[in-house]
Amino acid sequence: MKEVNLTSYPFFNGMKREHIALLSHHAIKETFRANNYIFREKKEASEFFLILKGKISIEVISPEGKQFSIQVLKQGDTLGWSWLIPPHEWRFSARAMEGIEVLTMDGKYLREKCKKDHDLGYELFRRLAGVFVQRLEATLRQLVEMYHAA
Numbered sequence: 001m002k003e004v005n006l007t008s009y010p011f012f013n014g015m016k017r018e019h020i021a022l023l024s025h026h027a028i029k030e031t032f033r034a035n036n037y038i039f040r041e042k043k044e045a046s047e048f049f050l051i052l053k054g055k056i057s058i059e060v061i062s063p064e065g066k067q068f069s070i071q072v073l074k075q076g077d078t079l080g081w082s083w084l085i086p087p088h089e090w091r092f093s094a095r096a097m098e099g100i101e102v103l104t105m106d107g108k109y110l111r112e113k114c115k116k117d118h119d120l121g122y123e124l125f126r127r128l129a130g131v132f133v134q135r136l137e138a139t140l141r142q143l144v145e146m147y148h149a150a
Helices: 017-025 107-116 118-149
Strands: 027-032 037-039 047-053 056-061 067-073 093-096 100-106
Touching (some): 067 118, 100 107
Antiparallel strands (some): 027 100, 047 100, 056 067, 056 093
16 A cells, blocks of 8 residues: 655644654555445544545434534544544544545554553644544534524
8 A cells, every 4th residue: 555645634744753654554545435434423433534535524413313414524634533532432423425535543553552652642632632622613613503593
């Protein structure tokens, strides 16, 4: 497999070369067809994704059981942080809105590497904190919209 140059993606800007090499070396390209789920809420979280092509809908289940989108991710965005935070379960579902291509990284492997290399763990956690904030803000926007629509 041809390695993807991770330094061209904002999430990885400023990371140490050895960390970039580790992530690149243990990444696998995958494709998903339109409307296929990449992962589902409450299932085991064990991967981290970089979107290379296409759009992904981040979805949650309402108390009534209805699935609805809270955010749309596109090329260059990262997907998945639950692999790093116990209990390692997806907090959301992710569905391909069209045919997509992603770079998949093994979260279990990365957790073990982060335990041994605290610099790597800090860098990933620091970057993923921005993703946490994006998801929270997107969820809050949806709640406000639903409140005003009611």
